[in-house]
Amino acid sequence: MLAPWNEEGRLLAAVRGGDRSAAEELVERTYSAVYASLYRLCGDGDLAADLTQETYRKAWEALEGFDGRSQFFTWLYRIAYTTFLNHIRRPRRITSFDEAGAPEVPDDSPAADQLISEREQGERLRAAVMTLPEDLRFTVAAHFWGGLPVKEIARIEDITGVAVRKRLHKAFSILEAALDEEKR
Amino acid sequence: MNANRKADLQRKLTLAPVPKPPAGLAERIKREIPKELRFNAEKERERLSKAVAFNLRVAASILILVSSAYLGLQLLSRLDQNPTALQTKPAKNPAVYRALPQAVPEPAVAKQQEALKRDEQAGLRQRRAAPAPAAARAPAAQPALLPAPPPPAVAENRNAVASAAMGRVEEKVAVKSAVAADLDVVTTSPVSGKEMHYSTRKDSAEVLKKKLEDAKVTPWAEVPPAAKLKILQSELAAGADKAAVAKIAREAGLNAFADSIEKPR
Numbered sequence: 001m002l003a004p005w006n007e008e009g010r011l012l013a014a015v016r017g018g019d020r021s022a023a024e025e026l027v028e029r030t031y032s033a034v035y036a037s038l039y040r041l042c043g044d045g046d047l048a049a050d051l052t053q054e055t056y057r058k059a060w061e062a063l064e065g066f067d068g069r070s071q072f073f074t075w076l077y078r079i080a081y082t083t084f085l086n087h088i089r090r091p092r093r094i095t096s097f098d099e100a101g102a103p104e105v106p107d108d109s110p111a112a113d114q115l116i117s118e119r120e121q122g123e124r125l126r127a128a129v130m131t132l133p134e135d136l137r138f139t140v141a142a143h144f145w146g147g148l149p150v151k152e153i154a155r156i157e158d159i160t161g162v163a164v165r166k167r168l169h170k171a172f173s174i175l176e177a178a179l180d181e182e183k184r
Numbered sequence: 185m186n187a188n189r190k191a192d193l194q195r196k197l198t199l200a201p202v203p204k205p206p207a208g209l210a211e212r213i214k215r216e217i218p219k220e221l222r223f224n225a226e227k228e229r230e231r232l233s234k235a236v237a238f239n240l241r242v243a244a245s246i247l248i249l250v251s252s253a254y255l256g257l258q259l260l261s262r263l264d265q266n267p268t269a270l271q272t273k274p275a276k277n278p279a280v281y282r283a284l285p286q287a288v289p290e291p292a293v294a295k296q297q298e299a300l301k302r303d304e305q306a307g308l309r310q311r312r313a314a315p316a317p318a319a320a321r322a323p324a325a326q327p328a329l330l331p332a333p334p335p336p337a338v339a340e341n342r343n344a345v346a347s348a349a350m351g352r353v354e355e356k357v358a359v360k361s362a363v364a365a366d367l368d369v370v371t372t373s374p375v376s377g378k379e380m381h382y383s384t385r386k387d388s389a390e391v392l393k394k395k396l397e398d399a400k401v402t403p404w405a406e407v408p409p410a411a412k413l414k415i416l417q418s419e420l421a422a423g424a425d426k427a428a429v430a431k432i433a434r435e436a437g438l439n440a441f442a443d444s445i446e447k448p449r
Contacts, residue, residue, distance in 0.1 A: 014229050015221055016221075018221045020217060020219075020221060021223070023214075023217045023221055024217065027210060027213050027214055028210060029214055031205065031209060031210050032204070032205050035205040035209065036202045036203070036205075038319070039203055040202075041204070045203055045206065046206075049205065049206050049209050052209060052213065053209070053212055053213055053216065056213045056216060056217075059217055060216075060217060060218050060221070067231075067235070119198065124369070125193075125197065126198050129197075143409070144194070144197035144198050145197070172190055172193055172194075175193060176189060176193065177244065182352070
C-alpha cells in the first residue's frame with residue numbers, strides 16, 4: 001500500500017517534473033487502498049469507485065501544495081475522506097435498493113443467515129462510526145479503515161500520538177454505548 | 185470499557201469486508217491524469233526557500249534560547265560560589281585602597297603606627313591630620329566598609345605596597361608635624377643632666393645665643409613628646425647608655441622608641 005519513503009519521494013519528484021509514467025505508478029500503488037478505505041466509509045462499491053476517481057482528480061490539482069510532511073498515502077487519504085464527507089453532505093438524488101424499505105430476498109440457508117448477520121453487524125458498526133464527532137470519526141476511519149498508523153494520523157492532524165490514542169479511546173466508549181443502546 | 189470489549193470492537197472494525205476494486209478503475213483514474221503535470225518551478229522554489237527560512241529561524245531561536253539559558257545559569261552559579269565577586273572586581277575601586285592597611289603590617293611599620301598613635305593621643309592629631317593622606321586615615325575612618333580579606337598571594341603583594349606607602353607617609357608626617365609644632369625648648373636632659381636646647385627653627389647664631397640667655401628651662405615632664413624624642417635621640421647619638429635612654433623613653437611614653445633601642449632591627 002505505502003511505498004518506501006525514498007521511492008515515494010523519487011516518484012513525486014518525477015511527477016512534479018512532468019513524468020506521466022511516475023504518476024501512473026503512484027496510482028497503481030495506492031488506488032486499491034484508497035478504494036478500500038472509501039468502501040468501508042460508504043459501504044457501496046460503485047460509490048467508492050466514483051469517490052476514488054474524484055479523490056485522484058483533486059489530488060492532481062492539489063499536488064503542488066503537498067509539502068511532504070506526511071506520507072503521500074496519508075495526504076491522499078485525507079483528500080478521500082474529505083471527498084466522502086462532501087458526498088454525504090450533498091442532497092441525495094438516487095435511492096438505493098439496499099436502504100430500509102427495499103424488498104428483501106428470502107434465503108433459508110444458515111450460511112446465508114450468518115453472512116447477513118455479520119453484514120448487519122458491520123453495517124451497524126459503520127453507522128455508529130458515522131455518528132461520532134468529526135475528529136473521532138476521522139481518527140477511527142483513518143486508523144482502522146484507512147490503515148494509517150497513529151504517528152501518521154498525528155502528523156496530518158497536527159496533534160500528538162497521545163492525543164490520537166485518547167481520541168480512539170473516547171471513540172470506543174461512544175461506540176460501545178451506541179451499540180449497547182441499539183441491542184436494547 | 186473492559187479489555188475484551190475493546191478488543192472485540194477493534195476486531196470488528198479491522199475485519200470489515202475489504203472488496204477488490206472494480207476492474208478498470210485504475211485505467212479510469214490514469215486516464216484522468218492531467219497532460220501537463222509540470223508544476224511551476226519558481227513557485228515551488230519559493231515555497232521551499234520559505235520552508236528553509238522558517239526552519240532556520242526556528243533553529244536560530246532555539247540556539248539563542250539555549251545559549252542564553254546556559255549563560256544565565258553560568259552567571260548564577262558564579263554568583264552563588266562568590267557572592268562578593270561583583271563588589272571586589274573593579275581594580276580602580278577605592279575599596280582596594282581601603283583594604284590595603286588591613287593587610288598584616290611588617291614589624292617596623294607596626295612600630296611606626298604605634299608611635300604615631302601615641303603622638304596623636306598626646307594632642308598632635310589636629311595639626312597632623314590636615315597633611316596626612318587619605319590612605320593613612322581611611323582605615324580608622326571607615327572600618328565598617330572594609331571588604332573581605334583578599335587571598336594570601338594578593339595579600340602579600342598588598343602588604344609590600346602598604347609597607348612602602350606607610351613608611352613614606354610616616355616620614356612625611358614626622359617632618360611636617362615637627363615643623364608645624366614650632367617647638368623651641370630648653371630643658372635638662374635626664375640622661376646626662378645637661379641643659380639641652382631643641383628648636384624646629386633655624387635661627388642664626390646670634391639669635392640663638394640671645395635666645396638661650398633669655399630662655400626658661402622647661403621641666404622634663406612638661407617637654408612635648410616630639411622634643412623629648414629628639415633630645416633622647418641626640419643623647420643616644422652622643423653615646424649615652426642605651427638602657428638608661430630606653431628607660432627614660434618609656435617613662436616619657438615613647439615606647440616605640442624605647443623598643444627600637446632595646447630591640448634594634
